[in-house]
Amino acid sequence: NAGVTQTPKFRIxxxxxxxTLQCAQDMNHNxxxxxxxDPGMGLKLIYYSVGAGIxxxxxxxxxxxxxxxxxxxxxxxLELAAPSQTSVYFCASSQVGDTIYFGEGSWLTxx
Amino acid sequence: DAKTTQPPSMDCAEGRAANLPCNHSTxxxxxxxxxxxxxxxxxxxYIIHGLKNNETNEMASLIITEDRKSSTLILPHATLRxxxxxxxxxxxxGGSNYKLTxxxxxxxxxxx
Numbered sequence: 001n002a003g004v005t006q007t008p009k010f011r012i013x014x015x016x017x018x019x020t021l022q023c024a025q026d027m028n029h030n031x032x033x034x035x036x037x038d039p040g041m042g043l044k045l046i047y048y049s050v051g052a053g054i055x056x057x058x059x060x061x062x063x064x065x066x067x068x069x070x071x072x073x074x075x076x077x078l079e080l081a082a083p084s085q086t087s088v089y090f091c092a093s094s095q096v097g098d099t100i101y102f103g104e105g106s107w108l109t110x111x
Numbered sequence: 112d113a114k115t116t117q118p119p120s121m122d123c124a125e126g127r128a129a130n131l132p133c134n135h136s137t138x139x140x141x142x143x144x145x146x147x148x149x150x151x152x153x154x155x156x157y158i159i160h161g162l163k164n165n166e167t168n169e170m171a172s173l174i175i176t177e178d179r180k181s182s183t184l185i186l187p188h189a190t191l192r193x194x195x196x197x198x199x200x201x202x203x204x205g206g207s208n209y210k211l212t213x214x215x216x217x218x219x220x221x222x223x
Contacts, residue, residue: 043213090154102154
């Protein structure tokens with residue numbers, strides 16, 4: 001049981017490039033989340049999903065897209081990367097009303 | 112979501128109990144109080160949660176006031192490895208809101 005797995009752990013992007021952060025969970029959780037955390041700040045919700053085929057915006061969705069074709073996977077896509085998207089990204093999952101479990105994070109730098 | 116207020120930082124001596132307060136005066140009847148911590152920019156780690164009654168597990172104890180407007184997380188014997196940012200969050204147990212909103216938390220520094 002690996003929990004929540006994120007890849008890649010580190011990535012450097014050039015301005016204008018695109019990439020996808022992968023997230024997978026093996027706990028059969030319905031709910032999955034993407035957060036970002038800027039240096040010295042708290043976590044901010046980007047997107048979340050309450051089940052396969054259903055996604056919704058969080059606090060800071062601009063510049064990102066998500067999809068949820070399976071229960072296990074919740075990829076986050078960055079289109080036209082900008083320096084403001086330099087951050088640490090955390091994926092998380094939970095069951096209804098239950099504890100939320102987090103991945104170890106993906107460090108992204110846009111130069 | 113109910114808002115929470117925590118002190119930005121606290122210090123504690125190693126081996127002593129660390130008592131971290133949280134104010135959630137606008138909490139509603141079906142909202143749980145959750146505590147997480149984050150060490151060195153790792154993913155947040157679940158500690159404990161409760162609704163009305165005090166709770167205890169192998170990591171910590173959670174004391175919730177009778178009016179539920181505030182709570183205290185207690186680490187009974189703090190170690191250096193407990194140095195982290197601690198987040199107090201209130202969350203609906205199963206209504207339409209599944210989001211978990213983090214504030215800035217309390218930076219607990221455990222000193223030798």
